[in-house]
Amino acid sequence: MARGGPLVPRRLRVAGLAGAAALAQVLVGCGDEPVTPTRETVLPPLPTVTTTIAVTTTVAPVFYVVAEGDNLAGIAQKYGITVADLIAANAIADPNRIEVGQQLVVPPPPAPPTSAAG
Numbered sequence: 001m002a003r004g005g006p007l008v009p010r011r012l013r014v015a016g017l018a019g020a021a022a023l024a025q026v027l028v029g030c031g032d033e034p035v036t037p038t039r040e041t042v043l044p045p046l047p048t049v050t051t052t053i054a055v056t057t058t059v060a061p062v063f064y065v066v067a068e069g070d071n072l073a074g075i076a077q078k079y080g081i082t083v084a085d086l087i088a089a090n091a092i093a094d095p096n097r098i099e100v101g102q103q104l105v106v107p108p109p110p111a112p113p114t115s116a117a118g
Helices: 010-030 072-079 083-090
Strands: 062-065 103-106
Touching: 062 072, 072 083, 072 103, 083 103
Parallel strands: none
Antiparallel strands: 062 103
């Protein structure tokens, strides 16, 4: 029997050894141990994340008890709202008829206009 086995020609045995050595060099970094990154290690880019936060506020209702001599225009002016807002918030059918001791819901005043950043 010839050295290296009778069926494998010498040329293939040499090429096989060289191929195995090259494969061993490639697999050196593919073991079970994690690879420690260096300053030269190229990391993949991080994903872009956009977050939108909605700002909300809760306003406790304000109540007003009608006193002698009050009218809707005066009450609305006192709280910085319109008469129409006061009528709508209280479902007042006749704005000329409010009674002393009547409890009215005062809606929050409109938000001040925001200026555009320049």
